[in-house]
Amino acid sequence: MTRILLVSFLLLATVLGHAQKTPQQELIESGILKAKMGDFKQAIRDFDMAVKLDSAEPEPYYNRGIALTELKDYSGAIRDFSRVIQLKPSRPEPYYNRGLARDYIKDYAGAIRDYNSAISLKADYFEAYHNCGLAKFDLGHFREAVEDFSRAIQYKPDFAEAYYNRGLSRFNLDDLTNATLDFSEAIMLDNTQYEYYASRGAAKADLKIFEEAVADFSIALSLNPNDVNSRMNLALAYMYLKRYPEAVAVYDMIVEGNPADGDVIADRGVARHYLGDNRAACEDWQKAADLGAEKAKTYLLKFCE
Secondary structure (H helix, E strand, O other), rough: OOOOOOOOOOOOOOOOOOOOOOHHHHHHHHHHHHOOOOOOHHHHHHHHHHHHHHOHEEEEEEEHHHHHHOOOOHHHHHHHHHHHHHHHOHHHHHHHHHHHHHHHHOOOHHHHHHHHHHOOOHHOOOOHHHHHHHHHHHHHHHHHHHHHHHHHHHHHOOOOHHHHHHHHHHHOOHHHHHHHHHHHHHHOOOOOHHHHHHHHHHHHHHHHHHHHHHHHOOOOOHHHOOOOOHHHHHHHHHHHHHOOHHHHHHHHHHHHHOOOHHHHHHHHHHHHOOOOOOHHHHHHHHHHHHOHHHHHHHHHHHOOO
């Protein structure tokens, strides 16, 4: 099963310092306005000019770093945030945003260091705890990720994504009961995310609560009909419940969208076999075997002439 890790990184588009407008401040404000309108290249030009007016001010570097992050120039963003940290080491935001840029280039260890630096300057920085948990998740450090997501929830109790990602971490630790509770909490806070239902369905299926798993996979598909993983899991749950007609119907839909997927066709053959339609099952297994599905070849030898 595919687990979807929701990544919710927040960019802080505020200007550091300066209460009185100067030519540099006007350029910074102009750049921020253009960035908010999505014109990041023009925004960067304004920030470039602001840097030329006074290279010792952190504001233009900071906001240029945000614009560069939006343009996926993560190396440039890291340089700008590092410059801000050099000029203004007491602010948590540049550490956080440098961590974000490092996260995007999969420098998870560096990202964790930066998020921890941000937290050391702002103890209730729930976004930093959350993103630190995501980086640890990607490193496979699931227990540590649970701790970070829990701290994020401590400071923001209505943080649906933190509950969801803590649930994913617990799922990977085989703590299925608590994972289910976390997914349920996420759904209570936000019932529009298909991933929340899909993941809770997967946890319930592993707990052998198949009827409830079917309900969750069905809701996930109502929210996102293109979620192939939930459709596969729904078919499998029907199989465990011995509801073979429903399983065949779901496999039919999957095969319609993926006609060359031999494993799915082989699984449909199994469902048809249990329905007592061995001829159709053998046809599926032959087709699946022709597509390279090894398990279909075993079924052919065992059940078909």
